Amino acid sequence: MRVVFRWVLCLLVAGLALELFFVVRIAAMAAINPESTAFQRSEAWQIATHGRANGGHEWQQDWVPYAQISETLKRAVIASEDGEFIYHQGVEWEAIEKARQRNAKAEEIAARRAAQAAASGKPARPPRLRGGSTITQQLAKNLLLSGERTLLRKGQELVLATLLELLLSKQRILEIYLNNVEWGEGVFGAEAASRHYFNKPASRLNANEAARLAVMLPSPKFFERRPTSAYILGRSATIVARMPSADLP
Secondary structure, X not given: OHHHHHHHHHHHHHHHHHHHHHHHHHHHOOOOOOOOOHHHHHHHHHHHHHOOOOOOOOOEOOOOOHHHOOHHHHHHHHHHHOOOOOOOOOOOHHHHHHHHHHHHHHHHHHHHHHHHHHHHOOOOOOOOOOOOOOHHXXXXXXXXXXXXXXXXXXXXXXXXXXXXXXXXXXXXXXXXXXXXXXXXXXXEOHHHHHHHHHOOOHHHOOHHHHHHHHHHOXXXXXXXXXXXXXXXXXXXXXXXXXXXXXXXO
16 A cells, blocks of 8 residues: 555656646746747657658748737737637637537547448548647647647646746747747748748738738648648638737737
């Protein structure tokens, strides 16, 4: 019994130490730009070990201050990814519940299609799952967590999103997010994305260009190969129409 108690105590101490580490890391980001994120380090390892799937361009990332990122891109990203960004406290519970319901329905439909495909000998398509994550949650996951889909990881993401909102300003959260989010294989941050796709700095993006970049965010590697697809162009027009109502921090 004592052995079990000691193991439980060790696990609790380790968990507390990890949370304290996260608090210190996030607090430091109020003044210090993060050199890399957990997601970027994972991607760098994948590229180093397996090579590039989408071409041979070098790793691209250049940090630029918040003021040097065009307002059009900030508005486009908020309009596309998180319309209530400046109003919530890091987590949108209603959006999470809606995403859960959509995903449950998608999995149910996928199961029926899989049964039909098995009967006909055809391959089945996996369900298309959607997230209800805010920009703050996405930043928490990319900065400090792995990409695995588990309840434990999701719970930690919610805790870290709350810490980000408590310790950093909305403007700082958006600045870090825009400088680190993936926009293609080895393409990270607004400046690199702007130069990669439009050969100009992020400060000079127009509304249509900004909207196209924002639309790519859910699946940047997929859309990197299809930057002018009908979906990109159509969805971009919708985002451009929403941009005037997107409030900035």
